Amino acid sequence: MRWWGWGVDERAVRLPAHALDLLRTELGISGERRPHVTLEDVSLPEPALPERLRVRLARVVGEENVRQDRRARVEHAVGKSYTDLVRIRSGDGSSAPDAVVLPGSAREVEEVLAALDEHEAAAVPFGGGTSVVGGVEPLRGGFRAAVTLDLSRMRRLAAVDRSSLTATFEPGATGPRAEALLASRGLTLGHFPQSFEHATIGGFVATRSAGQASTGYGRIDELVRGVRLVAPAGELALRALPASAAGPALRELVVGSEGTLGVIVEATLAVRPLPRARRYEGWSFRSFEEGREAFRAMEQAGCAPDVARLSDEEETRVNLALASSGSLADRAGRAYLRLRGHEGGCIAIVGFEGPSDDEVARRRARAATHLRRGGGLPLGASPGRSWLRSRYSAPYLRDELLDLGVLVETLETATTWSRLDELYRAVGRALRDALAARGTPPLVTCHISHLYPSGASLYFTFLARQERGSELEQWRAAKAAATEAIVAGGGTITHHHAVGRDHAPWLTREIGELGVEALRAAKERLDPRGIMNPGKLLPG
């Protein structure tokens, strides 16, 4: 993974000329490129790891697994949020950990935490490092040092229970590795967040992630059956059970704990037979509202596809403009939409996976009934294929946009169907107003990406010209305005990005003071000294 951006160099994206023109026109950017600093130019604080602690850690995990070199520290200094990248690209490595430790087993995690607890150093669990909310940035929280626990060595598929359709993973297995290990057994987890290629099982569980196919496969919190957490105060082992009435569900305390209670060392997840057939396709709706109501009807009738995404008018417009090839097929497509009264409308992607073509066709037919009834126009498989090809490419595009001086950020929420429209409008308005007020009027696009019987998620992307020298203030103004609108509108402060550092100030608005106190109480019991991922999740 590139320390200053996303993924690997070979898959870097360059904006085509017509896309750059669009951004020039709509955002007022110059088109001039501003590269990031070199690795050597990143400024790092002196490592503050006491030598006695270093020696003890090395005894636990081996010398080669205690890293203090420049690359290791920079690679673990930040996650992959917009502000993380703005800072690291400019050479600000002030948040780098004092050391990166790579434990190889749950036992080693336990011993590492014991050492850190005794030496009063902060412990920062790190899976794929893909947090977009500041979840993996080492904050000291008043401790003398911060040590990142990189879990990439713990990446085994520990057990498969074929008859119960569960698989037990160590936390460091990345999405592709987990899927490859399962695929060789004819199984899949079906969890495909945009960060899939680098994110890990432990990260999924720690952040309550939702994948692109979670409408069908379920969010990670719906897939976790059992979990083991190593905390400074001991181990919390919750065995895999299909259901239980034995009091509050402690599994739900560990899931979403974001490294603040301990390290997730194992998770048992529901898996499914690997699908043998799939169909992804596009639909058009005359408006976002029309599409939303069709999606609601489909979901509430129990006919939802595995992937269901509906772009609003603006996202549809921008996507079409960016993708436009000017080809004959392209123009014919637009003419068709115009003819059917769908010009300026919204495009949806729906995807079905299953054991056979017949089964997929059967499900598709049921969903299609609702989509047609709701005003939808089928666009065939081509938009579906196109979406599948580019499903993980947005973070690459972000690197390109950062080079071009574009503020590019996403944020997400969810609420009930009855409040969805109002929330959608309020958040869009808040972003547009906040950025226009700074002289950088944005493009704000949105899609619905996860359906539930009682509501849906909203995923916003906004682009604006960066304010040179005030990039972080500019972002903070937009983020604060959007989050205030979310809280006021009855949305959750995060549907799948988690709380981390960025949403922590709003957690009290989400769960109330007593809710925060309940979490604090649990944390104090599991992590009495408070060394686990300080400054995250809980408000300061």
Place this chain on the structure above:
Amino acid sequence: MRWWGWGVDERAVRLPAHALDLLRTELGISGERRPHVTLEDVSLPEPALPERLRVRLARVVGEENVRQDRRARVEHAVGKSYTDLVRIRSGDGSSAPDAVVLPGSAREVEEVLAALDEHEAAAVPFGGGTSVVGGVEPLRGGFRAAVTLDLSRMRRLAAVDRSSLTATFEPGATGPRAEALLASRGLTLGHFPQSFEHATIGGFVATRSAGQASTGYGRIDELVRGVRLVAPAGELALRALPASAAGPALRELVVGSEGTLGVIVEATLAVRPLPRARRYEGWSFRSFEEGREAFRAMEQAGCAPDVARLSDEEETRVNLALASSGSLADRAGRAYLRLRGHEGGCIAIVGFEGPSDDEVARRRARAATHLRRGGGLPLGASPGRSWLRSRYSAPYLRDELLDLGVLVETLETATTWSRLDELYRAVGRALRDALAARGTPPLVTCHISHLYPSGASLYFTFLARQERGSELEQWRAAKAAATEAIVAGGGTITHHHAVGRDHAPWLTREIGELGVEALRAAKERLDPRGIMNPGKLLPG
């Protein structure tokens, strides 16, 4: 509700002669009846409510809603477990509350708790009083008095959100009342535990209950979207959200809290359109194992019905014997099963509900494919109708059996499919061995009643001749043996009855010491003096 048993007198059940003969033969009971004591003969402790507290409570809820009369105290002295009934029938009212308070609003609950907290009196929330694990028995927990909060006045349907398919209830609405209020709006909650007729929304949520149709409609924990808890330390209000990644799910701390954290004053639940069609039917399998595998295949293929129950060979035998009318149809049915090689096999009930006959037929056809493939033989709608008629009658039969000196108890667990058979055998063996060792060899029957992709529940019923004078010791021996077998076999100590008083000693085996500590920490924060339902859920 009868204070010494279940339900109302008009629906009392008398065992037919052939059934009584069967119990005489198989359990060795005499057939002699032993009635319960009269209300006047129940011994009650002197009420220990300080007069100042009584006056203050009356100021909050009104004089008429602070009850200290004999009937009110006896009716709230115990729940409806076997041991509860054995004790109260014998005249032991030692656990009666010092007063029963009936708050009329969340605000009154808040003020009642403030008064009890200040006066250091235990607070025992009480919905329908149907707990079978000692959940509503007032225990003092070292406090000077115990006051039951009967929530039956708080029974409003506070809001319906049609577009999001949610309904917000006060806690005291009983199952039938909630369904009637929803039905008038064309909706249903679809939650039908055996206690349905008397249990309440608040009780469902507080105990993580599962209803008979939860395979299709989902357990209550899957239906709760938002919840409000009034605790001594304040209010925890979690708004209705379809999903969230905002840290640990606190909703899952409230759901299943069994009155130990506070009083659930409101719950927002997912509802569905009232089904317009249904089909319930019987199937036969040659063995429990064969039926279990067919159920697993059906569930894992996503084709499960709303109700799915599979009796083991013994339950099938006893049910057939008890229901046997000796009629021609009856004998013809048996001959048919014999002819098809299903004699001595297992009967299953599967039920489908939906918006139309077509939709029900479509679902039924898909499920039937799996049941047939797994060796199932369809028995038509008659067994389904018969099951529907008697779905809530078991507790009435229990009263009759208690009159006849029969130990009659149920217990339930759940585990993964891969461990289900071993657990089934181990629990049955433990019950048979424990009771045989006391000279009262039991009938032990079992059914699978809730299906999940990763496992299923097991519901055991056991009958034995009561040991006169040692009824409670006899029960304790059987219960302890079964629960040890459950814990050792990887089952949960309770799938839907909750923990209460009876399962609390085993909670540590379920969630570990650190898990118990995490719960204690949350409780101490929400209920600093520990007045909420002492002696329940958490081990002593």
